[in-house]
Amino acid sequence: MTTHSHSPSPSPDARAPDPRAVDDRITPFHIDGLDVRGRVVRLGASLDAVLAHHDYPPAVKRLLGEAVALTVLLGSTLKIEGRFILQTRTDGPVDLLVVDFSAPQDVRAYARFDAERLDAMRGALPAGAGFDSGALLGHGHLAMTIDQGLSVNRYQGVVALEGGGLEAAAHQYFTQSEQIPTRVRLAVAEEMRPGGAPSSWRAGGLMVQFLPTEGGRVRPVDLPPGDAPEGTEIPEAQEDDAWVETLSLMGTLEDVELVDAELSSERLLFRLFHERGVRVFDAGSVVAKCSCSRDRVMNVLASFTREERTSLVEDGKIAVTCEFCGRTYDFKAEEIVDVDTDGEA
Missing domain, CATH: 3.55.30.10 (Hsp33 domain)
Structure with a gap:
């Protein structure tokens, strides 16, 4: 990691600030x-x-x-x-x-x-x-x-x-x-x-x-003691x-x-x-960059119970849409419903 210094008394590696806005x-x-x-x-x-x-x-x-x-x-x-x-x-x-x-x-x-x-x-x-x-x-x-x-x-x-x-x-x-x-x-x-x-x-x-x-x-901020009488002044920590x-x-x-x-x-x-x-x-x-993928979605579905997976089937398939990127993954019902809890058919 390179280090650059901008100070009134410049060190040997000091330089002017980079004007390029990236x-x-x-x-x-x-x-x-x-x-x-x-x-x-x-x-x-x-x-x-x-x-x-x-x-x-x-x-x-x-x-x-x-x-x-x-x-x-x-x-x-x-x-x-x-x-x-x-x-x-x-x-x-x-x-x-x-x-x-x-x-x-x-x-x-x-x-x-x-x-x-x-x-x-x-x-x-x-x-x-x-x-x-x-x-x-x-x-x-x-x-x-x-x-x-x-x-x-x-x-x-x-x-x-x-x-x-x-x-x-x-x-x-x-x-x-x-x-x-x-x-x-x-x-x-x-x-x-x-x-x-x-x-x-x-x-x-x-x-x-x-x-x-x-x-x-x-110094951490002191929290008011719960048993302090009403009106007790709590000293503030000096910054x-x-x-x-x-x-x-x-x-x-x-x-x-x-x-x-x-x-x-x-x-x-x-x-x-x-x-x-x-x-x-x-x-x-x-x-x-979204980290979703077909394999990841399948692994998530495989973690559901068989009843839950069955309830997701519509027209012989299960469609899952990623909330982040909007990409939709379609699975045939037999790919998902009959998968065991270890993710294997």
């Missing part, structure tokens, strides 16, 4: 002066490919784009091959989001929504107002799952969704599950093309985490100055900078953190 890339970075590490993701064609499988309304595309950007940010931190799955189940108009990232680069996603509720919500909005992602999601929960294969137990963290968006949920997850000071910014934009051509979608995300080498600089400065710099970031097709990730990082010295590492790619 989409569908994940750029890891480290800010030495703040003990912060992070990642930037910029999505273009890969997001369009994910969204193209379903006829989503613009509001759903925007929300799903945020979910894809967040999942890629988090999933790309996996050190081994595995899957990172983000899933929401809520009572809002968009009651289900699923984003599946297979390290190191493949992503697929799906959203389920109630068109009538979306229309009603749209009608209640003031003229020119956009949808709030928290209102689209409503209340429920968000689960983040790490699946490293059959030989390793799954790890899952769950946080409540209480009317807030995905950024807020990510912050809550890291506070209660990882106890790592973390800040996430997400942005999605629709690009209109001239001549009546179909629009395209872009998404961007930036995540920073405070990971000092010295012990004691990260480290470096993390306060990081949050201040993150506060200057605008959504348009995350989705600007002409602003490279390195220039964005330099703009935000050059005074503290930011190092970037080799960028990774993001590819829209």
